[in-house]
Amino acid sequence: MIRIISDYSMKKLIAFNWKMYPKKAADIEGLLLAFDDANIDTDRYEIAIAPPAVYLPMIADIFYEVKADISLAMQNCAWQSEGALTGEISAEMGKNVGADYAIIGHSERRMHLGETDEVVNKKVKAAMGARLGVILCVGEPIEVRKQGIVVVKKYIKRQIDGALHAIEPSSYRGIELCIAYEPIWAIGTGKAATPEDAVEVIAFIRSILNTNYGIPTARILYGGSVNAKNVTLFVEHDGIDGALVGGASINKKELKSILKTLHS
Numbered sequence: 001m002i003r004i005i006s007d008y009s010m011k012k013l014i015a016f017n018w019k020m021y022p023k024k025a026a027d028i029e030g031l032l033l034a035f036d037d038a039n040i041d042t043d044r045y046e047i048a049i050a051p052p053a054v055y056l057p058m059i060a061d062i063f064y065e066v067k068a069d070i071s072l073a074m075q076n077c078a079w080q081s082e083g084a085l086t087g088e089i090s091a092e093m094g095k096n097v098g099a100d101y102a103i104i105g106h107s108e109r110r111m112h113l114g115e116t117d118e119v120v121n122k123k124v125k126a127a128m129g130a131r132l133g134v135i136l137c138v139g140e141p142i143e144v145r146k147q148g149i150v151v152v153k154k155y156i157k158r159q160i161d162g163a164l165h166a167i168e169p170s171s172y173r174g175i176e177l178c179i180a181y182e183p184i185w186a187i188g189t190g191k192a193a194t195p196e197d198a199v200e201v202i203a204f205i206r207s208i209l210n211t212n213y214g215i216p217t218a219r220i221l222y223g224g225s226v227n228a229k230n231v232t233l234f235v236e237h238d239g240i241d242g243a244l245v246g247g248a249s250i251n252k253k254e255l256k257s258i259l260k261t262l263h264s
């Protein structure tokens with residue numbers, strides 16, 4: 001699907017990060033059934049699914065067949081377009097099997113797979129080079145949050161500056177950069193940030209992107225324990241441009257309930 005930024009960036013983006021689930025391809029169809037009678041307000045919302053990369057071609061084929069207006073995202077990409085990098089998957093490869101976006105710098109990869117700001121930066125460049133939209137994840141751990149908002153902002157600024165280091169402003173032309181603010185203490189804990197807390201950081205991110213990078217219109221999402229009960233608090237908030245949903249999106253019932261809140 002070719003994305004024209006002006007069309008899509010006006011919509012709230014609700015992206016479902018399936019992480020390393022489900023184990024079997026057969027379970028994908030069950031999850032996709034949740035979309036069948038969802039009647040999503042596609043004038044307001046763009047929906048994206050980020051499945052494990054092995055399922056991308058299969059889901060892309062299903063979407064193609066049923067003409068689903070749903071975007072696809074990789075959860076990661078290599079920093080090279082091809083090469084001797086056993087086990088890696090490049091942004092081009094993802095793009096060629098139907099991905100529209102790449103999630104880059106998720107905290108689980110930073111924490112458990114050793115991704116530094118430098119690696120994240122190389123991956124952002126690789127994804128943009130392949131003309132994938134980028135969903136860049138940033139977010140502070142609980143120790144940082146406990147030190148107060150000034151320290152949180154400093155932490156987030158370092159992550160953004162690291163991720164966007166030495167990217168020419170012209171590189172953003174025609175390629176969408178979204179940021180997902182995902183405080184680590186809210187991920188998988190059932191303790192979502194309040195919309196007010198989220199907006200405080202999101203507004204700060206918006207100001208950095210505008211002032212330091214000349215990007216005034218990036219969509220900035222919230223992620224961390226978003227579920228059917230709280231999703232509207234985030235996605236209907238004027239200061240928040242959507243949500244990145246993890247655990248709740250690989251639970252059929254919960255996914256269905258979330259989609260119901262996005263109906264037209």
Ligand code: 13P
Pocket residue numbers: 017106182186187188189190223224225226244245246247248
């Ligand atoms: P949860 O929604 O499970 O907290 O995960 C959030 C997340 O990591 C999305 O990328």
